Structures are given as C-alpha cells and as structure tokens.
Amino acid sequence: MTSRQKRKLTEFLFLLPTLIAFLMVIIIPFIFGIYYSFTDWQGTGAVSQVVGFENYKAIFQEPGFLHSFLVTLLFTVLNIITVNVVAFLISLLVTSEIRGRNIYRAGFFVPNLIGGIVLGLVWQFIFSNILPSVGQSLGLPTLSKSLISNKDTVMITLVTVNTWQYAGYIMLIYVASIQGISKSVMEAAEVDGARYWTRVRKIQIPLMANAFTISLFLTLTNSFKMYDVNVALTNGGPVSIFMMKPVQASELLALNIYNTAFKYNNMAQGQAKAVIFFIVLTIFSVIQVTWNKSKEVEA
Amino acid sequence: MAKQAAAPIERMAGYKPHNGRRIALEIVTLILFILFMMPFVIVVFNSMRTNQDIINAPVGVPTDIAQIGRNIAEIWNNPNFNFLSALRDSVIITVISLAVISIFSSMAAWVLVRNKTRWSNLLFMSYVAAMVIPFQVVMFPLLTWFKSVGDFLGIPMLRSYQGIIFAYLGFGEAMSIFIFHGFIKGVPLELEEAADIDGCSRAGTFFRIVLPLLQPVFVTVLVLNGLWIWNDYLLPLLVLGASGNIRTIPLAVQGFNGAYVKQWHLIMTSTLLAMLPIVILYLFAQKYIVQGMVDGSIK
Numbered sequence: 001m002t003s004r005q006k007r008k009l010t011e012f013l014f015l016l017p018t019l020i021a022f023l024m025v026i027i028i029p030f031i032f033g034i035y036y037s038f039t040d041w042q043g044t045g046a047v048s049q050v051v052g053f054e055n056y057k058a059i060f061q062e063p064g065f066l067h068s069f070l071v072t073l074l075f076t077v078l079n080i081i082t083v084n085v086v087a088f089l090i091s092l093l094v095t096s097e098i099r100g101r102n103i104y105r106a107g108f109f110v111p112n113l114i115g116g117i118v119l120g121l122v123w124q125f126i127f128s129n130i131l132p133s134v135g136q137s138l139g140l141p142t143l144s145k146s147l148i149s150n151k152d153t154v155m156i157t158l159v160t161v162n163t164w165q166y167a168g169y170i171m172l173i174y175v176a177s178i179q180g181i182s183k184s185v186m187e188a189a190e191v192d193g194a195r196y197w198t199r200v201r202k203i204q205i206p207l208m209a210n211a212f213t214i215s216l217f218l219t220l221t222n223s224f225k226m227y228d229v230n231v232a233l234t235n236g237g238p239v240s241i242f243m244m245k246p247v248q249a250s251e252l253l254a255l256n257i258y259n260t261a262f263k264y265n266n267m268a269q270g271q272a273k274a275v276i277f278f279i280v281l282t283i284f285s286v287i288q289v290t291w292n293k294s295k296e297v298e299a
Numbered sequence: 300m301a302k303q304a305a306a307p308i309e310r311m312a313g314y315k316p317h318n319g320r321r322i323a324l325e326i327v328t329l330i331l332f333i334l335f336m337m338p339f340v341i342v343v344f345n346s347m348r349t350n351q352d353i354i355n356a357p358v359g360v361p362t363d364i365a366q367i368g369r370n371i372a373e374i375w376n377n378p379n380f381n382f383l384s385a386l387r388d389s390v391i392i393t394v395i396s397l398a399v400i401s402i403f404s405s406m407a408a409w410v411l412v413r414n415k416t417r418w419s420n421l422l423f424m425s426y427v428a429a430m431v432i433p434f435q436v437v438m439f440p441l442l443t444w445f446k447s448v449g450d451f452l453g454i455p456m457l458r459s460y461q462g463i464i465f466a467y468l469g470f471g472e473a474m475s476i477f478i479f480h481g482f483i484k485g486v487p488l489e490l491e492e493a494a495d496i497d498g499c500s501r502a503g504t505f506f507r508i509v510l511p512l513l514q515p516v517f518v519t520v521l522v523l524n525g526l527w528i529w530n531d532y533l534l535p536l537l538v539l540g541a542s543g544n545i546r547t548i549p550l551a552v553q554g555f556n557g558a559y560v561k562q563w564h565l566i567m568t569s570t571l572l573a574m575l576p577i578v579i580l581y582l583f584a585q586k587y588i589v590q591g592m593v594d595g596s597i598k
Contacts (some may be wrong), residue, residue, distance in 0.1 A: 010501040011414065014406040015422070018472045021403075024448070025441065025469020026429050032440035035330055046445065090331070099327045104332055106585050109592075111335070113577045115530030118570045121556055122338050130341060152521040164335065169592060176593045214596055225433055228532040232553065257395050257435050258533075277430040278436040285431060 021040035036271045044269040055272035063243040071155060072224060075252060076157045079166075079223040084215055086167040091174035092200065105175060109168040116165070120232025123161045124148065127233075148233065151240040151249035158250060161229050166222060169213045175210035178204060213292035218286055224281050227254040246294060253277055342574070345567040346370055353563050379558040380534040382572050385551035389576075391460060392535075392547060393528045396467035401520050404472045406514055407483065408479030409505055413491075423480065426473040434470065438537055441466070445538070458543040466538055471524045478523075482516040483509070515594075522591025529577060548573050 037055055039047040059065045090108055094101045111119065133142025145155040183203060189199050205212075208256040230236070236251035236259070251259070257277060261270030345353060347370075351527035361367075374380050417509045442457065445466075449456035456462035486542065494504045532549040539545050541554060552573050556566055581588055 007501045011410045011521050014410045014502075014505070017399075017403040018407040018468070018476065019422070021469040021472060022426070022429070024444075026432060026437060026473075029437040030432060031442040032444060033477050043439070093324060093328045093331070096324050097321050098328055099321075100325075104328055106334060106589065107332060109589060110339070110578070110581065112524065112592075113530075113581055113588075114574050115532060115549050117530075117532050118573045119338075121340055121566055122570050125345070125567065126338060126341060129357040129563065130355065137358075164338070164354065168335075171598075172593050173596050176597065177583060185506060190400075204543070211597075218596060221433075224532060225435070228530075231303050231532070232556070247582050256437055261439055267439055274433075274436040274439070278433055281433055282431050 021228060033271055034275060036268060037275045039268060041268040041271065043122050043261070043265075050086070051268075055269050056276070059269055059273050059276070063245040064247045064251070065256060065260075067242040067247040068251050068253050071250065072226075072253040075155060075158055076220065078155070079162050079226075080216060080219045082159055082163040083166050083170055083219045083223075084212075086163055087170035087215070088174055090167065090171045091178060094171070095175055095178045105172070108171055111165045112169040114165075116180055116226075116228030117232045119165055119168040120229045123157070123164075123229075124233050127157050133202050149238050154238065154250040155233055157229065157233060158226070158252075162223065162226065165229070166219065170219065171217075173211050173215050174208065177208045181207050209292070209296040213289060213296060216288055216292060217285065220284060221281065224284065225254055226252050227258070245252065317594065339574075342567050342571050343565060346571045348564055350562050350564045356544060358564065366564075367568065370564055371572070374555065374565050374569055375571075377555065380551055380555040380569055381546070382548075382551065382569075385546050385548045386576065388545050389529060389547045392463055392467070392545075393525060395460070396464045396471070396528050397521055397525055399464060399468050400475050400524055401517055403468065405483075405510065405517075405519065406481045406505065407472070407478045409483055409509055411476070412480055412483040413488075423476070426476050429473045430477070434533065439508045440535070444537055455536060456543065458540055460545065463535060463545075467524075467528055470534070471528070475520045475524065476522055479516060486512055491591040513530035518587050519591045519594045522588050523595040526577075526588075526592075548576075 036047070038049050038050055038052060040049045041047050090104075094104045098104075116240045118215070123214060130148055131143050135141075135145075141206050142153075147157050185203060185207075186199060189203055194202065210295055228252065231253050234250040236248035238249050240249035241247070248256075253273070254277075257270050257273045261267050344359075344361055347364050347367045348359070349366060352359065352362070375382060411423045445456035445462055449459075449462070454461060456465070490508055490512075491504050494508045499507065529548075530549060532553065535547045535550050539547070539550065541550060546554065552569055555569050557564070
C-alpha cells in the first residue's frame with residue numbers, strides 16, 4: 001500500500017463511526033418514518049397496506065390534535081416572550097455595577113442544570129400545595145385552588161416553569177453579548193447625555209442583534225418541542241372542551257404524538273403527526289432566522 | 300430640549316459612585332434571586348418533613364432536620380426508585396456517550412475540514428441539515444429499526460447500554476461535528492505539515508498534534524451534550540423502557556412518582572437526591588459549564 005492509499009484509508013476510517021451512526025440513527029429511521037406515515041403501520045417492521053394520505057386526513061379532523069396544535073402555538077409565543085424579557089432584564093441587572101454579579105450569574109443558571117422531569121415534579125408540588133395554601137391565607141380566591149387543575153390557568157403554569165428553567169441560560173447569552181459591546185460606545189453616549197433606557201434601546205439592543213437571533217431560535221425550538229416538563233407537571237390535564245369534544249387542556253404536541261402512539265396504539269397516525277410537527281417546526285425556524293438576520297443587517 | 304438640558308445635571312449629580320442607584324439595583328436583584336431560588340428551598344425544607352407535616356401546613360419550616368435521614372432511608376432501597384443503581388446507569392451512559400461523541404466527532408470534523416472535496420462538503424452539509432430534524436419524527440421508526448438490527452446482529456439494541464449510547468452518538472454528533480468543524484478551520488495547517496514531514500502517520504498527526512489543540516472546544520462539546528444526556532427523559536424512556544433493568548435518574552424519579560399516591564415528603568426527597576450530583580458538579584466546574592453553554596450557543 002502506498003502512503004497515499006494509507007492516508008486515504010485512515011481518513012475514511014476516521015469518518016466511518018459517525019457516518020454509520022448518522023445513517024442508522026437519523027437517516028434510515030427518518031426515511032422509514034416518512035414512509036410509515038402513509039401506511040397502516042402498527043409499530044412492528046411489517047406494513048400490510050399503503051393508505052396514502054388517510055392518516056393525514058384523519059389527524060386534521062381530530063379535535064385533540066388540533067387543540068394540541070393551538071395550545072403549542074400559544075405556549076410557544078408566550079414562552080418566547082416571557083423567557084426573553086426575563087432573561088434580558090436579568091442580564092441588564094447582572095451586568096450593572098451591583099456587587100456580587102458573578103454569583104448572581106452563576107445562580108440564575110442553576111435551574112437549567114436540572115432536568116424537566118425533576119423540575120416538573122417540584123413545581124407540581126408548588127402549584128398544588130404551596131400556592132393554594134398561600135392563596136388561602138392571603139384570601140386570594142384565584143390562588144386558593146390549584147392552577148394546574150383549572151383548564152384556564154394550566155398553561156400559565158407551564159410557561160412559568162419553563163421561563164424559570166430557561167431564562168438563566170438565555171441570560172448567559174445576553175450577558176456575553178453585552179460584555180462584547182465596547183465600553184467607549186456606551187460612555188460616549190452617556191457623555192452626550194443619553195439617558196439609561198435610551199442607551200439600552202438605541203445602542204445595546206441593536207448591537208445585540210446576533211444574540212437575539214440565537215436566543216429566539218433556542219427558545220422557539222425548545223418551546224415547540226417541550227415534553228418532559230409537560231409530562232411531569234400536568235401530563236396534559238385537565239379535561240377541556242374543544243370542537244364539542246373533550247380534549248386535554250395542556251397536552252402539547254410532543255406529548256400528543258407520544259400518547260397517540262402508545263396510549264391509543266395508533267402508531268401510523270402518531271407518525272403522521274410527527275411528520276407535520278417536523279415540517280411546521282422547520283418552517284417556523286426558517287422564518288424566524290431569516291427575519292432576525294434581516295434585522296441584523298439593518299442594525 | 301428640556302430633556303437635553305436636564306441630562307448633564309443628572310449626570311453631575313451621579314458623578315460620584317451612584318450609591319443610591321446601585322443599592323436599589325442590588326435590592327431588586329436580590330429579591331429576584333431569592334424568588335428564583337425558592338423552589339430549591341422548598342425542596343430542601345420538605346425533604347426534612349413528614350407527610351403529616353406537609354398536609355397540616357404546606358408552607359412551613361422543618362422542625363426536625365433529622366427527618367431527612369429517615370426519608371432518604373425510606374426511598375433508598377425502594378425498588379421503584381433505587382437511587383444508587385440509577386446513579387450508576389446515568390453515569391455509565393453519560394460518560395461513555397460523551398467519550399464516544401467527542402472523539403468520533405472531532406475525528407470526522409478534522410477529516411472534513413482538511414479534505415476539500417465535493418463529497419466532504421456534501422457530508423458536512425448533510426450533518427448541518429440534519430440538525431433541524433426533531434427527535435419526534437424519528438423516534439417511533441427508530442425503535443422498530445433498532446429491534447430488527449439487534450435481532451440481525453445478535454446484539455440487543457433496545458434495553459441495553461450499547462443501544463442507547465449508539466443512539467446518543469447519532470443524535471449528538473451533528474452538532475458536535477459542526478462545533479469542531481468551526482474550530483479546526485482556525486487551526487494552522489503548518490503544524491500538521493511539519494508532523495507529516497517528520498514521518499508522523501495521519502492518525503498520529505491527529506492524536507498527537509491536533510487533538511491537544513482542541514481542548515477548549517472539547518469543553519463546549521462535553522458540556523452541551525453532557526447536560527442534555529444527563530437530563531434526557533424521552534430517549535431513555537423509549538430505548539430503555541420505563542421498567543427495564545437499566546434506568547437513568549429521570550426514569551427512576553418518574554417511575555417512583557408514578558408508583559405512589561402523592562407522598563410529597565418522599566417525592567421531594569427523591570428530587571433532592573436527583574438534583575445533587577449535577578449541582579455538586581456545578582459547584583466545582585461552574586466556570587467551564589457556563590463557558591461551554593455560552594460558546595456552544597454562539598457558535
């Protein structure tokens with residue numbers, strides 16, 4: 001073997017492990033997944049019949065799925081706003097002249113270290129025991145009952161927990177971005193008499209455009225794919241009425257997909273929902289990144 | 300005009316250290332921080348109480364701190380929780396997955412950077428494109444596929460360490476290759492050429508010359524993948540099963556929670572134990588974890 005052949009062989013062997021895993025774990029299941037969504041697949045390898053668009057027709061007539069779609073959109077929009085507003089305000093606080101700002105930065109990130117299942121359980125305790133008890137002693141009727149078991153307030157609990165979990169991470173991205181803004185620009189504006197909020201709005205925010213693109217992308221995909229907090233905090237409940245049918249008030253799409261397959265044993269429809277989920281998430285991400293990038297250019 | 304005139308006065312007044320303003324900001328930050336940390340305080344306090352204590356007064360401080368020992372003893376050997384075995388499984392899966400992902404991804408990224416052919420570009424673009432594929436769209440076919448592959452090879456891919464580690468390699472490698480790729484592009488080629496002339500083999504060049512230079516980027520890849528794998532719930536639930544022999548910490552916590560009518564003192568103790576390993580790690584490696592999260596999101 002010549003040294004050139006040896007070199008090529010080494011490089012091929014270097015690419016091989018990731019290539020095999022990529023094909024076996026992503027590409028092949030992905031192709032099968034698209035195919036299964038057009039069949040009456042039951043979850044085993046065998047497919048007895050190709051049914052065309054029947055699964056897709058069925059899921060778009062199912063109130064539970066449409067409702068999940070709407071609450072996922074609602075959750076995503078609310079969550080993007082609350083996570084980013086909270087994270088941005090905290091990032092301003094911990095980059096100001098306060099003492100102990102490094103400790104605060106490290107501390108606000110801690111909820112992000114812990115998994116959604118564990119956090120969901122902790123907050124289930126807070127919403128079903130601690131807050132009602134506080135509400136009763138303060139005489140607040142809205143708080144006196146569990147916010148989780150009320151279909152009108154259950155989404156607030158999901159947004160609260162996810163904001164608490166995720167804001168510390170997004171804060172770190174904003175902090176890094178603020179630290180990248182040169183001090184002299186801010187000082188020059190201060191000398192010119194720009195007030196604090198004017199400086200934030202006219203200088204900091206435009207210079208942080210790249211950080212906003214990243215943070216909005218992360219919160220968008222994270223919210224849309226939310227699963228573990230949903231399972232541990234509400235598990236989809238309570239029951240609500242939508243299109244005159246009972247549906248699960250807080251069942252986000254990822255949970256709806258899982259339940260379709262394993263609770264209602266309809267693998268093919270679950271897979272069709274997953275394909276729609278993938279298409280919608282991709283479209284949203286592309287729109288968001290394109291929109292943000294155009295803002296970056298303007299800035 | 301009035302605003303402009305007022306500004307220099309305000310500035311002069313605040314020219315000495317802005318003590319008043321700083322203290323106000325410090326108080327706001329501190330209050331916010333205490334609110335953020337409340338869930339952890341609630342977990343610790345209620346792990347030190349009995350179920351009766353919690354029923355009598357959901358909001359309360361522990362009266363007998365030693366109760367935490369009795370709570371831990373009660374769940375320690377509970378077959379639904381089995382903390383030590385879950386900790387062992389989580390550590391095995393996370394550590395081996397991280398080793399496999401970081402080594403194989405860096406090898407692949409290096410070959411992809413150093414070989415500017417049409418094939419290497421196509422492969423790299425496929426990895427980048429695959430990052431948008433959400434787990435949900437491949438998860439059902441993955442199970443069927445892993446089962447067939449396992450039967451074919453005679454190596455079980457479901458309910459086994461090798462199966463889940465292989466799956467984590469597949470799901471983690473695209474982003475890791477992308478991050479390594481970005482970094483290796485900036486590594487000067489001269490070093491490698493010198494090694495080449497000295498008769499170092501291609502593999503030797505990578506492991507002796509390139510790999511040591513990648514240290515900062517290893518931190519990023521390890522932190523991003525590590526937090527995700529440690530806290531992941533859905534992939535272990537599907538690949539390992541809720542009641543399999545191998546159970547990660549999130550599976551154990553959820554299994555324990557599902558097994559009993561809400562015994563909050565024990566559930567809080569279980570979440571406390573589940574949080575401890577990662578929080579302890581954070582105390583020691585805080586600098587690296589924060590840096591890794593920030594670098595990973597910006598790249």
